[in-house]
Amino acid sequence: MIPARLHGDCKGLVLLGVFLGTLWETGCTQIRYSVPEELEKGSRVGDISRDLGLEPQQLAERGVRIVPRGRTQLFALNPRSGSLVTAGRIDREELCMGAVKCQLNLDILMEDKVKIYGVEIEVRDINDNAPYFRESELEIKMSENAATGMLFPLPHAWDPDIGKNSLQSYELSPNTHFSLVVQNGADGNKYPELVLERALDREEKAAHHLVLTASDGGDPVRTGTARIRVMVMDVNDNAPAFAQSEYRASVPENVALGTQLLVVNATDPDEGVNGEVRYSFRYVDDKAAQVFKLDYNLGIISTIAELDHEESGFYQMEVQAMDNAGYSARAKVLITVLDVNDNAPEVVLTSLTSSVPENSPRGTLIALLNVNDQDSEENGQVICFIHGNLPFKLEKSYGNYYSLVTDIVLDREQVPSYNITVTATDRGTPPLSTETHISLNVADTNDNPPVFPQASYSAYIPENNPRGASLLCMTAHDPDCAENAQITYSLAEDTIQGAPLSSYVSINSDTGVLYALHSFDYEQFRDLQVKVMARDNGDPPLSSNVSLSLFVLDQNDNAPEILYPA
Template identity: 65%
Template sequence: MEDPLRRWSCRELLLLFALLGTLCEPGSGQIHYSVREETDKGSFVGNIAQDLGLEPPELAERGVRIVSRGRTQLSLNPRSGSLITAGRIDREELCAQSARCLVSFNILVENKMKIYGVEVEIIDINDNPPRFRDEELKVKVNENAPAGTRLMLPFARDADVGVNSLQTYQLSSNLHFSLDVKSGTDGQKYPELVLERLLDREKEAVHDLLLTALDGGDPVLSGTTRIRVMVLDANDNAPQFTRPEYRVNIPENIPVGTRLLTVTATDPDEGMNGKLTYSFRNEEDKISETFHLDSNLGEISTRQSLDYEESRFYLMEVVAQDGGALLASAKVLVTVQDVNDNAPELLLTSLTSTVSEDCLPGTVIALFSVHDGDSGENGETECSISRNLPFKLEKSVDNYYHLLTAMALDREETSDYNITVTVMDRGTPSLSTENHISLKVADVNDNPPAFSRASYSTSIPENNPRGVSIFSVTASDPDSGSNAQITYSLMEDASQGVPLSSYVSINSDTGVLYALRSFDYEQLRDLQLWVTASDSGTPPLSSNVSLSLFVLDQNDNVPEILYPTLPIDGSTGVELAPRSAEPGYLVTKVVAVDKDSGQNAWLSYRLLKASEPGLFMVGLHTGEVRTARALLDRDALKQSLLLSVQDHGQPPLSATITLTVAIADSIPDVLTDLGRLKPSADQDDSGLTLYLVVAVAVVSCVFLAFVIVLLALRLRRWHSSRLLQAAGSHLTGVPTSHFMGVDGVRAFLQTYSHEVSLTADSRNLIFPQPNYADTLISQESCEKSEPLMISDKINSNEEQGNVQVSFFFQSG
């Protein structure tokens, strides 16, 4: 068959395209085009770019695309900006028998989130010939049928519409029958075979006819079926239905197998001529698949479920035929009533899955359309979202909705949203559909790092190893990604003229502080640091916090004995105690200090060893050396005491000192024992011994000569000591702690100095006036002062011929 499109000239095609262009209405909300069916793939339909006011390259830049719920069979040409056919368009497949075939879809401008409606009318061409259901049909007629008897013939169907649809029938020439065509209320043309001449079965039992159906297209298309008329014996009465047309209304959700209605026909004949059989006449496949007709009872029931959205009514013809081949027909119209059995549908057209937290209110998040397959109120929909969300819905054209931000977003408060869009129809009962839209809020660096506390303080023991971890500061940033990556640093400053960076460092990633040197409590007791936490955002944000670092004292200093000091010239220091001393007599006082602090500097004094046990005792906290009992004659002139000064640290540290106490009531006794204090290295030197004996004898004589002077000095000394005790009585209330070694300790000393000079030349024994000094001796002054000692230098050289002895008697 020749393609009808080929008969169009080029001039006619140009006029057609010009006509299509005039059908577009850019100024209205709907754009209209038209195209003939069966047009080749890629054929021009309309200029979308021009009708949208855009240049062809802008279509891709602005994201212009077709959005549709189904297959549109149309596409956009991005180079020309034209709407073209995407494939073969079959009008009958799209619109069936509809008088006007419109394909509707939408054009989305992505960057503006705008929707434009487009309607394309598919123009019918005569591409479908009329078709009969059966190629051959047998018709029975009684031989005594009168002239004018009408016999029902099958009608043809044409998928085209208008003039291209079925227009008329033709019957092949014969002597007995003619053709009559009637138009039904549905517009369908029904052919009938009319008997023109009486039949004689004995002459001709079968008549073969050809029925042709013609449409009005150009060229005309046709379809044929063979009609075989079987001549039967006489059957006087034809069946007759009680009603010419049956109507029934049923809801679309009735169960399968439900009886819809019963058609009834009667025949007054008897026997086989009166027995009726019911059947569908010329039914479509869809009718026989959907409904069942009981051939004996005439009951019509459903074979499968009905769908109002698929077909709203069914028109069928039922035939009642008797045994004599006479028949009657009646029409049955089944109207399907809509039931709210379709839930609304939501179709996302465009969606933004991530939005920045600093976006302005009114930012478009999603564009979607809503559709409900039901009709009337059952198809009317309402769209909503939860009210406690910072979003809102805004209706656009053609059941499209925009999902917008209603207020400012805060990612730190809510980082993602699960937005539930609910679409509900107005049917009874109402049906609804939910669609979930996930939206993530992108972070913006709007939060500086925050420390967990307003300030920090920590401590570190002195003498710490280098590189030891001191403390860890932690800051948090509610932002995410690089905006929450925190770097720690120390603010530059100086302590005692030294940069803080030489004392402490900080790990920039973890915030752990490390000691760069070993701290000494006695030199540095605290540091004030400022730690800065900065994020990696753009621009970066930061915050500061103060950190107080305290150095804790450790027991790392041994007690230092300030008094008595050890001699530095090789002589032996001696403390003097008279034999007449009473128990509790103050011989001397040991004064010590400790550079540490706290209990590490609390000092206690102990007597470790004595040459005469039980003779002396030491104050535990005062360091005072006193006699424990009265001195006896048998007690040796020289007493050696080993004293310990110990602090209360952990572990405790201590220092020791050896004291030599000379016990004598007379100078000769002291001088006699001087040789014993430091004997000569050569004990077998007899010459030296002789000289010593002579010297002692001379001294004894001199002593006897000056005994009166000595007694006078004794009385004077006793009188002076009484005055001193009266003057120092106010010290009895001084707390012991004033004598303990703490920072800034000052040893309160009472120093008594007695100097006795004896020369061989003058043979004079001189006792100067006592020197009483109440002194607060500091460590420095003690270090610079002369050692308090007994100088026992006996020169064996006869040429010098003199002996000088110095006694220092001190009491603390």
């Protein structure tokens, strides 16, 4: 297999033939694959691990995953092979009906680098649909004095495939009165029409039975048929005519059911029953047939289902007016569905950090948000902002992604946690908005040394004190938390009259209480200087010192002595 990864310098384009399709990649974060439709679940689409520059086992280690987009996922990652595979059956006609090119998009997130890769997958058409007629049987009424060469519209066949797999030709069963002509419409469709080649005689034959066959260009060729019954009628020499060849209407998507959109009108100069006109859809796709209704007698087109601009913003139909003799006229109907602001923005947290160290630099990533609004134009334009005066900001990232980052260096001792509200508001009238709440804890770092409340301490000890007597409690405060705030007390090493300081006094390492280990004698020495150190358990530890002066108080423990006379 040929490698298919575009290197980081983005200087070239590599074409890869893979088992199920073809991959192209341009730029540094855009990957393209091509696969045929109707693949089985689990079919390989492409080697995504290699195209990301990873080994298969690194997909899980580096948190590579597909970012969901709110609908059924069509693809999945195989962590063992490192491949992108199908998650279910892929039907091109279901996904991209009528589109020349069917392209699916998904986003792949690499968690450890918080990097998004866009993947485009082209679904290629196969000949899995045969042409078919909406009406398998059709009755055409013709006047017995119809002129030879007259054209009569036949049903239009449908084939949801594209290219050569779509509808290519029509064929009429052999007969003595009719031939077939196929017109190429401006919309690219082929419209079959019946040509009267020989004059009709109702008394000779009142009905003609024909078979119309539609064929595609696939291999093998697929076909569909419709049975046509031509009824020969008595003379009616005028066909209906529409007042205009094209009817247009624009309607907001939130109109009520049963709303009248427009009226098509055709007239027939004949008198009596020969002048009566009936309306019907000659060409209408499946979606439009489920949304609109045409009144058979009045030509009123109204809604029978809710409109949704996001599902379809434009409908094209063809209506037919026919009199009792089978003469007909046709006109186009174009309906534009106008967007209203009926969808609030959607915010998806694709990556979130619940805790951040207080000494993190400005611009540290807190969360990655994907913002989307299904509406169009201004109704779909979204603005994101943060509520309140908080030390964070939003930065536009790839596509519709926003990065929530710190705007200053945080200090846990000032604010230990934040509740962040991100609001996404569209530009519609009235605007719709969505709030996303994020809780963030500021993790402590050992950035504060222990602090004594006094710059120095003094204590007084009566001489002849008992050993082990408590002299003084010295307590320091550390604003950090947990281990960073756990304080250990100790005495600086020193000597007094040749003896170590630790033989005279000691300090409780946990409480900071100073004890006398020696019974002091005022007549030997009257004060001693001690340096106390408070040290926390952080990494690295921080400490501070304070000076302590101990004064020995005299007691009346000596009787007077007579020095002279001896």
